[in-house]
Amino acid sequence: MRFRKDNRKKSGLGAGVDITPIVDTVFNLLIFFAVSLNFAATSGGINLKLPKASSAEPVKLGQLTINLTKEEKLYLNDKITTLKELSQTLQKDKNKESLVIIRADSVVPHGKVVEIMDTVKTHGFSRLAIAVEQAPSEKQ
Numbered sequence: 685m686r687f688r689k690d691n692r693k694k695s696g697l698g699a700g701v702d703i704t705p706i707v708d709t710v711f712n713l714l715i716f717f718a719v720s721l722n723f724a725a726t727s728g729g730i731n732l733k734l735p736k737a738s739s740a741e742p743v744k745l746g747q748l749t750i751n752l753t754k755e756e757k758l759y760l761n762d763k764i765t766t767l768k769e770l771s772q773t774l775q776k777d778k779n780k781e782s783l784v785i786i787r788a789d790s791v792v793p794h795g796k797v798v799e800i801m802d803t804v805k806t807h808g809f810s811r812l813a814i815a816v817e818q819a820p821s822e823k824q
Contacts, residue, residue: 752786
């Protein structure tokens, strides 16, 4: 039996490295980081709808974050607490210069937010911030 010799020159197109696994890995990493970025945006999984303000400025995360949900559940640094426990924790905190961020849902009554602000100020914290979402700017 005679086999024909292939007289065509090999161009090297079929002899390369298969990049399909590399592409799959890159897409998996892309999906992983996209999904994990969404979880990083929320504070500890506490679901709040913050009020909007056009004058909002980004604030670096401070040492103390107080969250108040629409069910009026109170969280200190992502741990559920009561107003009395919050007061005791603030009294024990030695660093009175740390920034206290209050994240209250937009449907929480104003009086509850003021009550928390009063508790924070009573214990000597002077740096206080209210977390809001950036409202879209209106072009005139």
